[in-house]
Amino acid sequence: MRDSELAEIRKLPLFCSMAEENFHVLTHAAYDQTFPAQVQLIEEGAVADFLHVVVEGSVELFADWQGRETTMAVVPPVSTFILAASIMDAPYLMSARTLGRTRIILLPSVNLRTMFQTDPNFAMATISELAASYRSVVRHTKNLKLRTARERLAAYLLTHATSGRRGASFTLPVEKRLLASFLGVTPESLSRLMKSLQDFGVNVDGQRITITDPSALAKIAILSPQMDGPDSNGVTTGIGLPDVNLEPKESPKYPIKTIKEAKLSLF
Amino acid sequence: MRDSELAEIRKLPLFCSMAEENFHVLTHAAYDQTFPAQVQLIEEGAVADFLHVVVEGSVELFADWQGRETTMAVVPPVSTFILAASIMDAPYLMSARTLGRTRIILLPSVNLRTMFQTDPNFAMATISELAASYRSVVRHTKNLKLRTARERLAAYLLTHATSGRRGASFTLPVEKRLLASFLGVTPESLSRLMKSLQDFGVNVDGQRITITDPSALAKIAILSPQMDGPDSNGVTTGIGLPDVNLEPKESPKYPIKTIKEAKLSLF
């Protein structure tokens, strides 16, 4: 594994407080792999042998049942996912696939579990990470149960148009179909909902969203700290589409092969 | 606090592995309170000063937004709730109210947080508890996103008719309105859904449910370990209606004042 990657991981909330020696033990047996787009990393129901760390690219967590499928979260770099399953030594509740070219670090769950015992700081960090994840899913669930589809979309757009000032503009971090699945609607419905929000100060041009009248939008979906964050406070593991840089990234870390890849690696 | 209560709490997964001395420290500053039915214990958005332990009765976790309200979980005795908020020293994401007469132990969050540092076993137990809670909410969310209302009800009835044998019968652990809210539908809808399931081997008589044809029900909602448990494996904190004794309890611990109370204290 490259030292530069290690340093990056070391900075994560989950690992930054643990003893250097222990970090070495943990990462010594780790794998470092790069995957192309749309590779399924994890199959729901399999046992969790590794904790995953997204270093570059991003990963979609999704679930399926009876032919239906839904997006549960998108994991941006640099962060971990499926911590809960790794700890419990339990079957995954969600599947995972890469969005765009993605580099993943794999840490054996066994090492993880023994590490709690030896490094109290790591145990503490794990607790924080899990608690944050838990709260994130609770927010997602509240969103689904208390808001209509249109309200969810409005809330999503508002929270992602940071500093809800007039004329705030941003690029959707994911394809609309994925956003639709995350919000719990079909792509067709999302399309119509977007359209219906045009009357409330939302301008849609492809992936580009411009909020021309935040106050009008706010009337549809009043934001609440208990539902709309702030939770992307650095520890954004778990559920919820992450915050992204609002302006298109000028200089991607690696050569643009396709526009699609460049777009998705925005995270 | 009564010794009998303390012993009960001590047995919980969260506390059983910690040092006796530390357990004393934790519970020394604890409050023991009994509340009547329908008392709001926690208001969404308030800061989490105490970890709560339900000793008798049960507690509903719910959330509201813009006049709407939804049930997120019902916490049975003996178990803890809102562990995540206590740890993070963060505002509650959910409100809580008693169902029936309920006895609660309150442990100061401050003690909790310092205890991680001193007792590794407690830290470990906290991790397990949180991971279990996290997985529980994920299941709930998948249920909401992947299943229709009718499928959710069918799945609920099937999982609660333990050993899905023909003629399995049980009493709903909560009022139908609460079940409806948990499943994400209105009481009216639940009523209709129940009726529509009569064609698939479900017999409804008040709170009494009898599954006359489990295989027919299973055709509507195929159960999945990744969505329907088993999660009530003793560490049932967090989200999800808990398993209950299937037969009506003959001898309640305290005198029956009203039928309503007796019914709700079934947990």
Next chain:
DNA sequence: CGAACCCTTGACAGAAATCAACTAAGGTGG
């Protein structure tokens, strides 16, 4: 160029919420 995919749009069907009325049962108070 053609195949595949994303997104959109239209027409329609189905699911679920809403509004309203009504029953039944419990609890209250005279």
Next chain:
DNA sequence: CCACCTTAGTTGATTTCTGTCAAGGGTTCG
């Protein structure tokens, strides 16, 4: 003990929301 009130649950009529099916435009990619 009975009249009254409150509440859970049901049922019906209706509207609203959302999914499904089908088709077409635009783009990417081999």
